[in-house]
Amino acid sequence: MEKNNAIFSCCSSNSITKDIQGARFSLFPMSDNYIDIILSSIKKVNTCNIHSQTDYTSTVYRGTDIHVIDALKAAFIYSYRDKIHMSMQVTFSRGCPGDKAVDYKLCHEPLKVNESDICDIHFPVLVKFSLYPLGKEDYMEDIKSVINDGIEMNVYHGSGHYVSFLKGDVQDIFKYFEKIVLDCSNTIKHYVIEATFLVNLPEEV
Amino acid sequence: MEKNNAIFSCCSSNSITKDIQGARFSLFPMSDNYIDIILSSIKKVNTCNIHSQTDYTSTVYRGTDIHVIDALKAAFIYSYRDKIHMSMQVTFSRGCPGDKAVDYKLCHEPLKVNESDICDIHFPVLVKFSLYPLGKEDYMEDIKSVINDGIEMNVYHGSGHYVSFLKGDVQDIFKYFEKIVLDCSNTIKHYVIEATFLVNLPEEV
Numbered sequence: 317m318e319k320n321n322a323i324f325s326c327c328s329s330n331s332i333t334k335d336i337q338g339a340r341f342s343l344f345p346m347s348d349n350y351i352d353i354i355l356s357s358i359k360k361v362n363t364c365n366i367h368s369q370t371d372y373t374s375t376v377y378r379g380t381d382i383h384v385i386d387a388l389k390a391a392f393i394y395s396y397r398d399k400i401h402m403s404m405q406v407t408f409s410r411g412c413p414g415d416k417a418v419d420y421k422l423c424h425e426p427l428k429v430n431e432s433d434i435c436d437i438h439f440p441v442l443v444k445f446s447l448y449p450l451g452k453e454d455y456m457e458d459i460k461s462v463i464n465d466g467i468e469m470n471v472y473h474g475s476g477h478y479v480s481f482l483k484g485d486v487q488d489i490f491k492y493f494e495k496i497v498l499d500c501s502n503t504i505k506h507y508v509i510e511a512t513f514l515v516n517l518p519e520e521v
Numbered sequence: 522m523e524k525n526n527a528i529f530s531c532c533s534s535n536s537i538t539k540d541i542q543g544a545r546f547s548l549f550p551m552s553d554n555y556i557d558i559i560l561s562s563i564k565k566v567n568t569c570n571i572h573s574q575t576d577y578t579s580t581v582y583r584g585t586d587i588h589v590i591d592a593l594k595a596a597f598i599y600s601y602r603d604k605i606h607m608s609m610q611v612t613f614s615r616g617c618p619g620d621k622a623v624d625y626k627l628c629h630e631p632l633k634v635n636e637s638d639i640c641d642i643h644f645p646v647l648v649k650f651s652l653y654p655l656g657k658e659d660y661m662e663d664i665k666s667v668i669n670d671g672i673e674m675n676v677y678h679g680s681g682h683y684v685s686f687l688k689g690d691v692q693d694i695f696k697y698f699e700k701i702v703l704d705c706s707n708t709i710k711h712y713v714i715e716a717t718f719l720v721n722l723p724e725e726v
Contacts, residue, residue, distance in 0.1 A: 340683050342717065344549035344608055351723055369682075372722055373649045376682045403549055405610050405717065407651070409683045413661060419682065444578045446612070448653045448713060455655055456618060477574075477581045477624065478545050478614045478713075508653060508683075510715050512547065512610065517577055518556055 333415040335422055337381045337501065339388050341406040342374040343395050353402075357394035361387050362430050365423040374405075378420040381410075381497050382428060389490045390430035393437050396486075396515055404513040408497060411506035412450075441489045442473070443482040445511035447496070449504045458504055462496045469495070489513070538620040540627055542586045542706065544593050546611040547579040548600050558607075562600035566592050567635050570628040579610075583625040586615075586702050587633060594695045595635035598642050601691075601720055609718040613702060616711035617655075646694045647678070648687040650716035652701070654709045663709055667701045674700070694718070 345353040358375060361368075366379035366387050375391070377384045392404050447462050449455040463480055466472030471492045473483035482489055493511070500507045550558040563580060566573075571584035571592050580596070582589045597609050652667050654660040668685055671677030676697045678688035687694055698716070705712045 338682055340681075342608065344551060346549060346551060346553075346555035348551075348553045350551035350606065371681060372724060373647065373684075373686070373717065373719060378682065401555065403547070403610075405608075407683050407715070412683070414664075415682070442578065446713070448655060450653060450655070450660055451658050453656050459619075476545075476576060477543055477583065477620070478612050478617070479578075481578070508651070510612070512578065514578060519577060 332417040332420075332422075334411050334505075335380070336378050336410065336415065336417075336420045337384045337497065338376060338378050338409045338415075339384050339406055340374050340376045340409070341388060341391065341404055343391070344403040344405070345395065345397065346401040346403075347397070353395055353397060353400070357391055360394045361390045363387055365421065365425065365429055367419050367421045369419060376419070380422055380424060381501055382426070382494065383423050385490065385494050385497060386428035386430045389486075390434050392513060393434045393486060396437075396439055399516055401516045401518060402514070406509075406511045406513070408493075408509040408511070409507075410501055411504070413506065435487065438485050438487060439515060441482075441484065441486050442514045442517060443489060443511055444476070444479040445482065445509060446479050447500065448508045448510070449500075450506040450508065452504070458500070458507070462500070465496055465499070466492060537622040537625075537627075539616050539710075540585070541583050541615065541620065541622075541625045542589045542702065543581060543583050543614045543620075544589050544611055545579050545581045545614070546593060546596065546609055548596070549608040549610070550600065550602065551606040551608075552602070558600055558602060558605070562596055565599045566595045568592055570626065570630070570634055572624050572626045574624060581624070585627055585629060586706055587631070587699065588628050590695065590699050590702060591633035591635045594691075595639050597718060598639045598691060601642075601644055604721055606721045606723060607719070611714075611716045611718070613714040613716070614712075615706055616709070618711065640692065643690050643692060644720060646687075646689065646691050647719045647722060648694060648716055649681070649684040650687065650714060651684050652705065653713045653715070654705075655711040655713065657709070663705070663712070667705070670701055670704070671697060
């Protein structure tokens, strides 16, 4: 393979790509039945307002912030099984200079198409996450700001090396991610949020 | 909780913290037997040259680059089970201005204490990963460089939205991560590498 081709071929950033929110996620149900759990939940999500693509490692949603989060929340909620320990690993990304104006759907309708089916489902979630604002020197200020939001919204659950923890009902956790994603999209040119959601941990937290 | 305390209390970066490599990792065996697989493999790792700490969500190793990678490689290899699909999610981090000079062991002996027990074990691994250099404007150059290393070392397996893929024998994959971690530690003040390792995928890749 020729060097650098992979990067050079995707450095055609333009005005559209800065509006595309991406979420690349993987579901990891710690169960012998993991294939059924993953495939059935992914299939159930209404993806009419976003672009969705699944490869061997993960699924990518690309669209406007609120519709990507609506679909991601649905995928996570549909994959929940009573007593089965599961993890969802998500990379939110917006504004990458290497992004291309392909594989996206930018829907500006405010109606979240999955929300009415999932808004009454409740279970506790533990999350570890980090925000990485790229290409700027004062990035610690952005990080402080999202942590303060977590404290205000009553989902912040302390910090450890390299991560902050969140704990709360699934509805509150996704409300928090919708807020910080929308805020970061307004204030940071290129950012990534890495988050791992956990349910049904074998030990009480 | 009072705002900002979490960040302010850990902003005591000093000359020691810039030498501490961190790896926070979680093992996700997609099996009913996940607890035994995780606990038995973590226990088997020789952690005498690093600091190791396990919380509800993950395990953190902190020390010099090569000893952290040696221990991480051992944890991953010991958790491999024939035919069981498993994922390991790792955050490498070095140079965070919020890091504290606690919870670390900086061993400068060159001998990797786990390597002789694991260097003859081989199985195929698929990886998705991203490098995030923080606090600098020319971060795309660093990303190009690690991708070129992957091409040269014959483990690069293409790119997708937000990630690059690697494919190869477990020994070659860890050789690659050792190289890029050492290089990034030399050239980037604060960086994070997020990687997800996958084995025994249900579909042929």
